[in-house]
Amino acid sequence: MTPTxxxxxxxxxxxxxxAHVTSPAARRWVSPAVGALGVLMLAALWYLGLFWAPPExxxxxxxxxxxxxxPHVWMALLAFTLNVGCAVAYLTKKSWVTxxxxxxxxxxxxxxxxxxxxxxxxxxxxTWGVWWDWDPRLISTTVMxxxxxxxxxxxxxxxxxxxxxxxxxxxxxxxxxxxxxVWFSVRWWNSLHQVQSNPSTVDKPMVAVLRxxxxxxxxxxFVFIVKRYELAxxxxxAALELPPLEAPRPEAA
Amino acid sequence: xxxxxLSLWLLSAVALADVVPPPExxxxxxxxxxxxxxxxxxxxxxxxxxxxxxxxxxxGWEYVYAAYGLxxxxxxxxxxxxxxxxxxxxxx
Amino acid sequence: xxxxxxxxxxWLVLKKDWQIEWxxxxxxxxxxxxxxxxxxxxxxxxxxxxxxxxxxxPGYLWLGLLFASVLSLGESFRVEAENQALTGLVxxxxxxxxxFLGKVLGNASLLFGLSLVLLPVTVALYDVDLGRAPLKLLLxxxxxxxxxxxxxxVYSAISANARARDVMLPLLLFPVLVPLLLAxxxxxxxxxxxxxxxxxxxxxxxxxxxxxxxxxxxxxxFPKVVEED
Numbered sequence: 001m002t003p004t005x006x007x008x009x010x011x012x013x014x015x016x017x018x019a020h021v022t023s024p025a026a027r028r029w030v031s032p033a034v035g036a037l038g039v040l041m042l043a044a045l046w047y048l049g050l051f052w053a054p055p056e057x058x059x060x061x062x063x064x065x066x067x068x069x070x071p072h073v074w075m076a077l078l079a080f081t082l083n084v085g086c087a088v089a090y091l092t093k094k095s096w097v098t099x100x101x102x103x104x105x106x107x108x109x110x111x112x113x114x115x116x117x118x119x120x121x122x123x124x125x126x127t128w129g130v131w132w133d134w135d136p137r138l139i140s141t142t143v144m145x146x147x148x149x150x151x152x153x154x155x156x157x158x159x160x161x162x163x164x165x166x167x168x169x170x171x172x173x174x175x176x177x178x179x180x181x182v183w184f185s186v187r188w189w190n191s192l193h194q195v196q197s198n199p200s201t202v203d204k205p206m207v208a209v210l211r212x213x214x215x216x217x218x219x220x221x222f223v224f225i226v227k228r229y230e231l232a233x234x235x236x237x238a239a240l241e242l243p244p245l246e247a248p249r250p251e252a253a
Numbered sequence: 254x255x256x257x258x259l260s261l262w263l264l265s266a267v268a269l270a271d272v273v274p275p276p277e278x279x280x281x282x283x284x285x286x287x288x289x290x291x292x293x294x295x296x297x298x299x300x301x302x303x304x305x306x307x308x309x310x311x312x313g314w315e316y317v318y319a320a321y322g323l324x325x326x327x328x329x330x331x332x333x334x335x336x337x338x339x340x341x342x343x344x345x
Numbered sequence: 346x347x348x349x350x351x352x353x354x355x356w357l358v359l360k361k362d363w364q365i366e367w368x369x370x371x372x373x374x375x376x377x378x379x380x381x382x383x384x385x386x387x388x389x390x391x392x393x394x395x396x397x398x399x400x401x402x403p404g405y406l407w408l409g410l411l412f413a414s415v416l417s418l419g420e421s422f423r424v425e426a427e428n429q430a431l432t433g434l435v436x437x438x439x440x441x442x443x444x445f446l447g448k449v450l451g452n453a454s455l456l457f458g459l460s461l462v463l464l465p466v467t468v469a470l471y472d473v474d475l476g477r478a479p480l481k482l483l484l485x486x487x488x489x490x491x492x493x494x495x496x497x498x499v500y501s502a503i504s505a506n507a508r509a510r511d512v513m514l515p516l517l518l519f520p521v522l523v524p525l526l527l528a529x530x531x532x533x534x535x536x537x538x539x540x541x542x543x544x545x546x547x548x549x550x551x552x553x554x555x556x557x558x559x560x561x562x563x564x565x566x567f568p569k570v571v572e573e574d
Contacts, residue, residue: 042328046321062313065320072324091569108331115327119320126313139523147520154517157508167503170566171517174496177562178521185524185551189531220328227335234340 038219079109358447
């Protein structure tokens, strides 16, 4: 396998996502197809990551965790970015669609982030000798995760749907803004203590498997968000018979 | 929805079955890995990498399997939770 | 009466908040004793070793302030939630941004005052040396309190009307305050102990950046949060 093969699959998946978003007719079959592709790719990832890829230079076989850990964290960041995009969109123009999508992206992002952080902790044990470390990436992902757990709690503790949408959008933006600051502050704090090990030499098969893992998780990310979005939408419909948000509100303008 | 989830479960079970033969000790392939270049700067980490002999951590397969298993179990569990929480259309 | 400018209106809100605090002095006293108890508990939990206590004093001070801030921030919008006072405030011909500025300054000044009272206590309990760089220490305290209040005001406006608001506020606020806590503790440490590598400056910059970022984000978001339909 070459590093370009996952990119080809990625193009396929992205085309599926675009079809899902743009064409209602495609919605029926795109997400099952992408889900099935994800399962196949996950099976292949087990083989590629565990047996096909060469051992890592310093970390030997433990380095194989990279192929599942890093894609999870990437997907979490992608989901949180989608969430904050929806939050900004909601505050600009109120819509139940962006609110439901924000909720779906946040929950799926918390799932991917939690699994990614757990994997990072598993990885840290044999390489650093500890379960936890002052690694800026580790800390900022965890803080992000906590912030979004708070976001989800806020959503479930607010009853009025419209207030929930507005407040959680504001909370999402505040949390997302904190991510780069957390990263910098931990790196500065950290720089007084240790130099972080940085695997700089990454050869071709490793790039290929890493990309393969990322595309695999992208498939799951997409299917999960679609299913969670449908759930959020049906809950919205059940909770309220969709009051007109676009109704004229003279005093609010 | 239902066939999708069933196929998720089935294929993931196949994926898990892929692991069953425990990996052989991989000495045979070891020479094919590039030897660490001599001028690579020493990685300093207090609890770290340089502690493990020639700069290579031996073994640790149980951690690798734990991580891969966690990833697969997570996908299954989250898919299952979405399946459980799905709402059947109550009104037309 | 002419419509006040943004800063003028913020000043009015700030004065109103000070007046409320002053008229309910019992609450202020309770807050003060709560943070005193926190500091005392830290020293009990860590044992009588003076070297350890002195080394960790900045962390205890800021954790004490952080816990107190959750109480004071929660209070600052709870009084507004009573009798729909916030709605009344939003309906006055005052920009919501002015309310935000006033509230942030009110919360920050309350916390800053609290930290001034706590400083002598840290001397007594942890044996720290305040005389090394007193002006810089005050600057760090002020920037830190402002940094807690800026996102804290938005979050407490949000959580004041949610269910389980006492849990919601820290759950939302603490993750965002992680960088502030790191920067404030490090900066305080370098004003109390020798700073051979001149690191204080970079932490002060980080604190200032944090304050400015959250003041501007809150400035943009607060009107959306309090707007009533």
